[in-house]
Amino acid sequence: MALQLPPLFVQRMQDLLGDEFQSFMDSYQQSPHAGIRINTLKITDQDFQHITPFALRPIPWCPTGYYVEEGTRPGKHPYYHAGLYYIQEPSAMAPVEALDVQPGDRVLDLCAAPGGKSTQIAAALQGQGILVTNDISADRTKALAKNMELYGVRNAVVLNETPEHIAEQFAGFFNKILVDAPCSGEGMFRKDEDMARQWVNHSVERCAMMQQDILNIVAKMLAPGGRVVYSTCTFAPEENERSIAVFLDQHAEFQVTPLQNAEHFAPGHSDWAQQVEHELQAGTSMLSGTALDVDHNESYQPVSTASLEQTAHSARLWPHLIEGEGHYICVLDHQGEAEPVANHPVMNINPQFTFSKTYTDKPKRAEKRPSTKDQHDWKSDRRSGKKSKDYRSDAKTPSSDHNESLSMTEVIQEFTDRELNLVWSQNWIHFGGRIYQSPITEQQLKGLKVVRPGWFVGTIKNGRFTPSHALATALQTTEAKRCIQLQSNTTEAISYLKGETLTIEEQRVERATDIPPKGYVLVCIDGYSVGWGKWLEGMLKNEYPAGWRWT
Numbered sequence: 001m002a003l004q005l006p007p008l009f010v011q012r013m014q015d016l017l018g019d020e021f022q023s024f025m026d027s028y029q030q031s032p033h034a035g036i037r038i039n040t041l042k043i044t045d046q047d048f049q050h051i052t053p054f055a056l057r058p059i060p061w062c063p064t065g066y067y068v069e070e071g072t073r074p075g076k077h078p079y080y081h082a083g084l085y086y087i088q089e090p091s092a093m094a095p096v097e098a099l100d101v102q103p104g105d106r107v108l109d110l111c112a113a114p115g116g117k118s119t120q121i122a123a124a125l126q127g128q129g130i131l132v133t134n135d136i137s138a139d140r141t142k143a144l145a146k147n148m149e150l151y152g153v154r155n156a157v158v159l160n161e162t163p164e165h166i167a168e169q170f171a172g173f174f175n176k177i178l179v180d181a182p183c184s185g186e187g188m189f190r191k192d193e194d195m196a197r198q199w200v201n202h203s204v205e206r207c208a209m210m211q212q213d214i215l216n217i218v219a220k221m222l223a224p225g226g227r228v229v230y231s232t233c234t235f236a237p238e239e240n241e242r243s244i245a246v247f248l249d250q251h252a253e254f255q256v257t258p259l260q261n262a263e264h265f266a267p268g269h270s271d272w273a274q275q276v277e278h279e280l281q282a283g284t285s286m287l288s289g290t291a292l293d294v295d296h297n298e299s300y301q302p303v304s305t306a307s308l309e310q311t312a313h314s315a316r317l318w319p320h321l322i323e324g325e326g327h328y329i330c331v332l333d334h335q336g337e338a339e340p341v342a343n344h345p346v347m348n349i350n351p352q353f354t355f356s357k358t359y360t361d362k363p364k365r366a367e368k369r370p371s372t373k374d375q376h377d378w379k380s381d382r383r384s385g386k387k388s389k390d391y392r393s394d395a396k397t398p399s400s401d402h403n404e405s406l407s408m409t410e411v412i413q414e415f416t417d418r419e420l421n422l423v424w425s426q427n428w429i430h431f432g433g434r435i436y437q438s439p440i441t442e443q444q445l446k447g448l449k450v451v452r453p454g455w456f457v458g459t460i461k462n463g464r465f466t467p468s469h470a471l472a473t474a475l476q477t478t479e480a481k482r483c484i485q486l487q488s489n490t491t492e493a494i495s496y497l498k499g500e501t502l503t504i505e506e507q508r509v510e511r512a513t514d515i516p517p518k519g520y521v522l523v524c525i526d527g528y529s530v531g532w533g534k535w536l537e538g539m540l541k542n543e544y545p546a547g548w549r550w551t
């Protein structure tokens with residue numbers, strides 16, 4: 001059945017687009033474009049070109065993005081399980097390019113789930129700097145955390161918080177912030193018919209209010225001289241140019257900067273936002289019928305022409321002009337002077353084995369009591385369906401828990417020496433038996449709902465360290481003492497991904513001559529890590545987690 005567009009939406013687009021309207025409507029007769037983005041944390045773009053199983057055509061605005069042909073199923077290839085690419089709608093690759101992330105940046109992805117843009121940010125950081133990735137939906141952060149692990153991200157903290165709470169802990173902290181805002185989703189109707197069906201429920205007015213609130217809080221978290229990229233996947237000027245103009249009126253320290261690759265896109269429609277503004281001020285008919293309703297909106301504030309005019313430098317991605325879905329992108333640069341990253345207090349990484357918490361296999365019962373504001377607490381590792389628990393971290397001085405932290409040190413160091421060729425370079429966080437490497441300190445997570453305080457590297461139970469799946473997926477083959485290579489075009493690779501035990505002769509366990517074959521083995525597909533196995537006497541016990549298996 002043909003896509004049913006909401007009549008009110010069609011009417012508004014006709015009013016706005018004029019002569020362009022027919023070509024816009026024709027785009028709904030075409031299939032949406034499929035894309036993949038190479039995960040350069042695991043493979044270089046060039047190396048992927050040599051092994052690609054699909055025909056690739058470059059996406060003009062993203063150097064690591066490619067169109068794949070209709071009918072291609074990139075999710076059904078072992079390379080997907082090795083985290084070599086992320087399946088992403090082509091237009092959705094543009095906002096992170098506009099953010100211009102550099103290794104060493106401190107980046108916040110505020111509305112991040114399921115994490116497409118966060119994986120792109122992580123790739124741009126190349127393991128250097130900090131990514132705090134957050135979503136307000138607890139359910140959606142599960143996919144976000146999983147994506148951070150699948151794509152081998154080592155320097156991300158995953159939060160499930162409100163922007164207000166994050167701002168309390170991270171005032172003036174980030175030099176790059178992405179706001180991929182919740183919106184009415186009009187640009188996705190072609191790709192996701194449910195969005196079109198649900199559109200009446202997504203009031204443009206409600207979204208615009210939410211976006212303006214979020215942007216206001218974001219301003220508090222940005223360091224002087226930093227950059228915010230605001231993006232939506234909707235066409236409504238109320239949620240795009242006007243939300244930006246409202247923000248600019250309240251934050252004279254920001255200016256709209258044209259996108260570096262603006263030639264690929266259409267300019268922002270400051271004229272449409274002005275039209276909306278006139279109608280709002282006059283209290284006459286709305287453009288959309290769902291537009292901002294002055295009479296019922298006490299918080300309505302007129303917007304200045306100067307701010308509206310600036311939005312002409314933002315960008316619109318139109319499905320009838322590019323090969324991608326509808327998006328809006330605005331780059332907001334803070335006009336203050338940036339401070340050198342090294343001067344920031346958070347950059348006090350201490351990779352030594354010191355733990356602020358005593359070694360326990362599980363949080364003690366007493367630690368599970370509800371936290372109070374002045375305690376050093378963070379809420380963490382809320383497994384699916386379980387209610388969130390509050391934990392209290394009894395921070396002890398290094399001297400008071402010296403022996404216990406030493407024993408944990410020994411446990412981790414012993415595993416590292418035996419199984420890895422790796423130098424740990426971030427802060428250690430130990431929580432409930434789980435060990436993390438984090439780009440920030442435990443102190444900075446005080447009072448926040450934390451899904452992952454960093455790179456989950458393993459668990460300690462009964463004095464034994466068990467490496468996590470997330471450790472394996474982030475390793476290069478050279479970082480494990482033993483590895484086994486499986487070929488992507490063999491049933492063996494699929495069998496491993498299905499969780500089956502494999503028969504592997506001793507000579508296939510790649511290792512240095514002084515390393516015995518028995519033990520943990522990093523399983524790789526065509527040279528790229530996918531998980532752990534345990535080799536013993538010709539058999540490879542499969543450690544690929546149940547929830548990740550090929551079905």
Ligand SMILES: C[S@@+](CC[C@H](N)C(=O)[O-])C[C@H]1O[C@@H](n2cnc3c(N)ncnc32)[C@H](O)[C@@H]1O
Nearest residue numbers: 111112113114115116117135136137180181182
């Ligand atoms: C457009 S989606 C994000 C897509 C994501 N950036 C990606 O590339 O995969 C918007 C997200 O914002 C989240 N969200 C809504 N309101 C929020 C708020 N106030 N703070 C943080 N996240 C919010 C939603 O749960 C949703 O996951």
